[in-house]
Amino acid sequence: MRAILVGIWGKETSKSSTKESLKELEGLVEAVEGKSLGYILQRRDRPDPRYFIGEGKAKEIRQIAVGTNADTVVFDDFLTPSQVTNLERLTGKRIIDRNDLAIEIFSRRARTKEAKLQVELARLTHELPRLQGKGKKMSRLGGGVGTRGPGEQEIEVRRRDIKKKIHKIREEVEEIKLRRRQQRKRREREESDKKILKVALVGYTNAGKSTLMKVLTGRDVFTADMPFATLDTRTSSRYVSEDLKILITDTVGFIRKLSPELIESFKATLEEVSYADLILHVVDASSPDWLEQVEAVNLVLKELIEDTKPTVYALNKVDRMFKEEEEIKYLPHTALLDSKAIPVSAVKGWGIGRLIQEIEREGRKALELEKV
Ligand SMILES: Nc1nc2c(ncn2[C@@H]2O[C@H](COP(=O)(O)OP(=O)(O)OP(=O)(O)O)[C@@H](O)[C@H]2O)c(=O)[nH]1
Ligand SMILES: [Mg+2]
Structure with a gap:
């Protein structure tokens, strides 16, 4: 991954703390063997609902990404599903956020069964709301205006599938939790004196x-x-x-x-x-x-x-x-x-x-x- 890192500062956060946060984000990028090509900071008090940053800045990022041969743009804050879709369309690059990186790191590091289940759960719950944008995109490819395109039906199947998986993982996690509780009780009994x-x-x-x-x-x-x-x-x-x-x-x-x-x-x-x-x-x-x-x-x-x-x-x-x-x-x-x-x-x-x-x-x- 060759990445450009993006953060905003303004009313809520100072410029220096956004810089620190981007430095930390760089550490997350390196943790998945990626390379950070540079930071882009923008001053804005509130994220733009469509692009998170301003549209002009987003276009600028596209140019920088092309110039530096980046393949990914990483945002330091949580992006909405539609922001991801809009940014991907505008820049032509893969768009991810801090949360995606954290999930990726977790999934690489997870060793025990429980940790693996937790990561899978995080990944699926993160993916669920993001399916929507993809469904629209797929439908557009399939044609058909105003009706539910084939893409959206496919997404619906996938969504149900994910929900089922989430349910199953939650049950497994509950079981592990129960076992741990029993262990704790046993330990407490053994040492009660x-x-x-x-x-x-x-x-x-x-x-x-x-x-x-x-x-x-x-x-x-x-x-x-x-x-x-x-x-x-x-x-x-x-x-x-x-x-x-x-x-x-x-x-x-x-x-x-x-x-x-x-x-x-x-x-x-x-x-x-x-x-x-x-x-x-x-x-x-x-x-x-x-x-x-x-x-x-x-x-x-x-x-x-x-x-x-x-x-x-x-x-x-x-x-x-x-x-x-x-x-x-x-x-x-x-x-x-x-x-x-x-x-x-x-x-x-x-x-x-x-x-x-x-x-x-x-x-x-x-x-x-x-x-x-
Ligand atoms: N200089 C210095 N380095 C330290 C000290 N304590 C820990 N470190 C280093 O800081 C790094 C992180 O230490 P860990 O103990 O793995 O930190 P952690 O809080 O368990 O981190 P995570 O499990 O990744 O959340 C390691 O490289 C440690 O050697 C300290 O007192 N002084
Ligand atoms: Mg530790």
């Missing part, structure tokens, strides 16, 4: 959740400098003191601007989060965009869990900002968060002792245990 604190590691993709999981529990999980390295939940444990054990679950990373369908399809995987007593929110403190990332994660969390849970922030990767462990207490970020925030470096092992102390303190409060 001990005090157990369930902690869910959540955070923006690439923030260092899995690396921190490794440091906290010693479990060797997969980590990598790429978006969505983790697509399954993994649980591991450690004792923080004689009478308190923590069960830590690593989860799928979040990213900005994903469609509700995609978030929905990962709800089952993220179910562990709703059972947690405590949320350990991992943040890449070295990212210029860290606060926006925190907000994006909290937005999804609000969808996943009804009530708010006690949260501890781990402000990770501070080794990129300070040379010595003693200096990390000067990290200014903590003041901007309303919950307890601990600067750490999972790679260097900095601040881990303090983090564990804080998890224990907040955990005891959550479980209503006495202090030791």
Whole structure:
């Protein structure tokens, strides 16, 4: 894929945050072995209903695409089915958005049965509304004005087919969920004499959740400098003191601007989060965009869990900002968060002792245990 990346900025977003977002989009393009040929930014407060960007800008993109020999134009925001159709017609290039890329990455990385099912579900729910435009196009080819063309009938069959598949996958996912619930119950029964604190590691993709999981529990999980390295939940444990054990679950990373369908399809995987007593929110403190990332994660969390849970922030990767462990207490970020925030470096092992102390303190409060 040789791609041109497109984003808008205006009333809702600043130019610099759109640029950061495009940089992130470039990372997604690279994750599917594509190459980004350049960014196009347009200032507009609201997307154009027909082309997302202005018609003039869309024509300009066509020329740039021809000049640079691009085969794909990637939009940083969610496109409507008709915007995709209109843009494809105008530019003659393949048009995709951030959400398409995320689905593509998920489907390449999914290993377990559950992850594969979730991805398939996301892909099908994403495809369903987009069939419409294709149906009209096919009918036009078949001729016939005002009547339902052969194309549209074909689409109708395909639509029914997809709906059936979605239904079947949902059932399979339910089964897996049930099994997991039983496992959890068994685990709880086996350990009922001990005090157990369930902690869910959540955070923006690439923030260092899995690396921190490794440091906290010693479990060797997969980590990598790429978006969505983790697509399954993994649980591991450690004792923080004689009478308190923590069960830590690593989860799928979040990213900005994903469609509700995609978030929905990962709800089952993220179910562990709703059972947690405590949320350990991992943040890449070295990212210029860290606060926006925190907000994006909290937005999804609000969808996943009804009530708010006690949260501890781990402000990770501070080794990129300070040379010595003693200096990390000067990290200014903590003041901007309303919950307890601990600067750490999972790679260097900095601040881990303090983090564990804080998890224990907040955990005891959550479980209503006495202090030791
Ligand atoms: N410099 C530095 N790099 C880190 C630190 N923690 C993690 N990393 C690196 O950041 C990258 C992502 O780490 P992961 O642990 O895979 O991140 P994740 O949050 O699990 O990411 P996903 O599973 O993809 O959502 C890896 O290259 C890590 O080596 C840290 O404290 N300092
Ligand atoms: Mg991970």
